[in-house]
Amino acid sequence: MSLLRVSDLTFGYEGSFDNIFENVSFSVDTDWKLGFIGRNGKGKTTFLNLLKGGLDYQGSITTDKRFDYFPYKLTKADMEKTVDEMVDTWKPGVEGWRVICEMNSLSADPEILYRPISTLSNGERTKAMLAVLFSGENEFLLIDEPTNHLDRKGREIIRDYLNSKKGFILVSHDRDLLDAVADHMLVLNRESIEVINGNFTTWQENKERADAYAIAENEKHLKEIGKLKASADRAARWADKNENTKIGFDPIKEHDRCLSTRSYIGAKTKKMQSRVKNFEKRIDREIEEKEGLLKDIENVDDLKLMPLTHHKKCLVDVRDFSLGYGEKCLMKDITFQLMQGDILFLNGDNGCGKSSLIKAIMKEAGTGDEAGASMVISGKLETASGLKISYINQDTSHLVGGLKEYAEKNSLDYSLFLTLLRKLDMNRIQFEKNMEDYSEGQKKKVLIAASLLTSAHLYIWDEPLNYIDIFSRMQIEKLIEKYKPTMILVEHDTRFREKLGTKIIDL
DSSP, rough: OOEEEEEEEEOTTTTTTSSEEEEEEEEEESSSEEEEEEOOTTSHHHHHHHHHSOOOEEEEOOOOSEEESSSOOOOGGGGSBBBHHHHHSTTOOOOHHHHHHHHHHHOOOOOGGSSSSSOOOOOHHHHHOOOOOOOTTEEEEEEOOOTTTHHHHHHHHHHHHHOOOOOOOOOOHHHHHHHHHOSSSEEOOOOOOEEEOHHHHHHHHHHHHHHHHHHHHHHHHHHHHHHHHHHHHHHHHHHHHHHTTSOOTTTTTTTTTTTHHHHHHHHHHHHHHHHHHHHHHHHHHHHHHTTTTTTTTOOOOOOOOOOOOOOOSSSEEEEEEEEEEETTTEEEEEEEEEEETTTEEOOOOSSSSSSHHHHHHHHTTOOGGGGGEEEEEEEEEETTTTEEEEOOOOTTTOOOOOOOHHHHHHOHHHHHHHHHHHHOOOOOGGGGGGGGGGGGHHHHHHHHHHHSSSSOSEEESSSHHHHHHHHHHHHHHHHHHHOOEEEEEEEOOHHHHHHHOEEEEEE
């Protein structure tokens, strides 16, 4: 058995007020299939970079294994090379036959290895990189979100492939993938790090029980503190009142008192004051036991949405609709109606036309751009007149500059915008940065917050959850369940789709 030991790890980026990790210690077996979760910005990718040795830190990280990391970095020049040409750069000394064997295990054509990387789809590129990654020996592999931008079929292949392997850390926000693959979980809580035996569902069930126990204990301590404070206050008042009777008395009303009574009253007061001190010690002890109980509670704030109500029940009417580019047909004879309150998921492989159908709908509603000008369409596609659409694009490359400029450009209330980002657990420190310096998950939260602040009849979200952490996914699920806006979504998170979808169209 080989272990990865982390001892007293402390790390913070230069110029940052807080450390990302503070005296962190834990051990994991390098044969485990370790799922790794935490909020966006909590340091998952940073931790993987620390393991690779790319950052300076305090403490120690020890193991007899080598580390390798997915995804491999690609420069603009690398994109014109083949995977076969990049293998020696990514994993020096690896044997080609091993890579081909791994490609077969991934149900991928080895011919992919000899095509320019720029011509490969997201799924083909992911499979090729994973094949290279798992072609080495004596390694503990670091895998960072391998299923982003992959369709359902691609995710199933990656899931089955990883399930047949061992000896890796898997960063993922896909709950189904973590349940199918992970045998242990490494969790970045709000104030601590924990390692548990089991998959995501095991961790979630344990977390819910632990949170319920912590909340109950906290309530119990609060009640006890309240009782003790009331008793201490009452005893202190009695002591003060008793002390005030030491000097001076009415010989008519208190005929049985004399000067020697003062010593008795003083002794009684001292006893009461001692009782007050005992109450205060018990209060301090209760407060000490209470501290830390709620430190890892995930207080997920409820989000709000104000969808508009259209005077027509049917917002989008599609009949015998076909769409393509040039001579290439992406979809043929599609028929559906989107009624108010429908949550419609477009499902299908990458490249089947999901985003193109969205562009066609937006263009018909008068809110699309010229990107759809080259589309060849036939059949009926009608949208309700005056339809207001709130749209999330899967691309985040346009997010540059500060949040204030972005809010002004999109006519958003800046204060509400920041409040919503805080509810999505974005740290206030991020508000001072330019958006191009955000993580991909933080960029997605900017787009989601902007969409939620936009009152619309129809919300169209194209792969909104890529890079979004599990807690925020559940927060968004709860929002949609509560407000039931009319939506068209492209999203490959199976659990999200099955829980919310009222209609699913397979393209």
